[in-house]
Amino acid sequence: MIVYLFDGSFEGFLTCIYYSYYNKKKPELFIDKNYYIPNFTYELIEIDTEKDKFERVYSSLEKKLLDETLRRIYYLFLSSEDENYSLLYEYIKLCFKYEKEVDLHLNNDIILNTHKLARRVSLEAHRFTGFVRFQEVYKDTFYSKISPDHNILPLLLNHFVKRFSSMRFIIHDTKRNIAIIYDGEKATLGELKLEQVPKITPGVYEELWKRYFKSTTILERENPRLQKRSMPKRYWANLPEI
Structure with missing residues (x-):
């Protein structure tokens, strides 16, 4: 072979x-x-x-x-x-x-x-343009952890740099140990292991996401089955509002 x-x-x-x-x-x-x-x-x-x-x-x-x-x-x-x-x-x-x-x-x-x-x-x-949740890890530096099925970070880079052009952030694919690292001016895509990231404790940003999710959910229209289709359960571990 x-x-x-x-x-x-x-x-x-x-x-x-x-x-x-x-x-x-x-x-x-x-x-x-x-x-x-x-x-x-x-x-x-x-x-x-x-x-x-x-x-x-x-x-x-x-x-x-x-x-x-x-x-x-x-x-x-x-x-x-x-x-x-x-x-x-x-x-x-x-x-x-x-x-x-x-x-x-x-x-x-x-x-x-x-x-x-x-x-x-x-x-x-496309789904992950709406599934990324940031938490502050350093002063004015935000971190998000994702674990997609496919190697989609290269497809997300331009979207998030344009959307958060003035914000320093890291989007970390923990399944592949790679990350988008943006310093507010330049973005790079490279290796990043989970142990290199400071431990994040649940805080104000996580609570805000939970409140936002609850406030935008109309009880009469709540449909868990539809939520699972549009927001697959395998992604829920990194979504604080769930």
């Missing part, structure tokens, strides 16, 4: 696409080297991220595809479903084959599954 080992970045993945094409070696599996467990049955090919190779592949995709298809490629890359990289590899091959008409071929299982999975990522990112 041919396995491509890369650094887990989008740039690294498209570098893998480049070498797969030019070396004529089709990988059966892509593995982020941060999570690699040695396996002697693999024919391992380690691919270093190369900016020029990434840009060649991405530029080619830009010329051949609609913007919506480019977004779909990125959403699928951010998915945490098993073998999403392998599905994305097959989808990109079809993108080069069908170009702008690729997404019309919904009778193809690869394209259909790509649409379904990319939509899940997009929907979760």
Whole structure:
């Protein structure tokens, strides 16, 4: 089994696409080297991220595809479903084959599954624009903890920087140990472990959220079943108003 080992970045993945094409070696599996467990049955090919190779592949995709298809490629890359990289590899091959008409071929299982999975990522990112709750951890610095199913922080970054442009904040994905850190001027996305964050005790911000939630809930229209559909229970641990 041919396995491509890369650094887990989008740039690294498209570098893998480049070498797969030019070396004529089709990988059966892509593995982020941060999570690699040695396996002697693999024919391992380690691919270093190369900016020029990434840009060649991405530029080619830009010329051949609609913007919506480019977004779909990125959403699928951010998915945490098993073998999403392998599905994305097959989808990109079809993108080069069908170009702008690729997404019309919904009778193809690869394209259909790509649409379904990319939509899940997009929907979760949209949900979390309303599911992030901040608490003050330092003077004028706010922290939020989330644990999404997919790696959606890159999709949330611009939204929250625009929405809270004058506020210093951290949005922490504790499942992946990464965070958006915004200092009021510049935002970065990088590694952050839970033990690096000061312990947060329930306080005034948590209480305000609880009061707000109660005040906006009309008893006659209260519908827990609908709440669960629009605000899935697996997210409730990080929502103080619940």
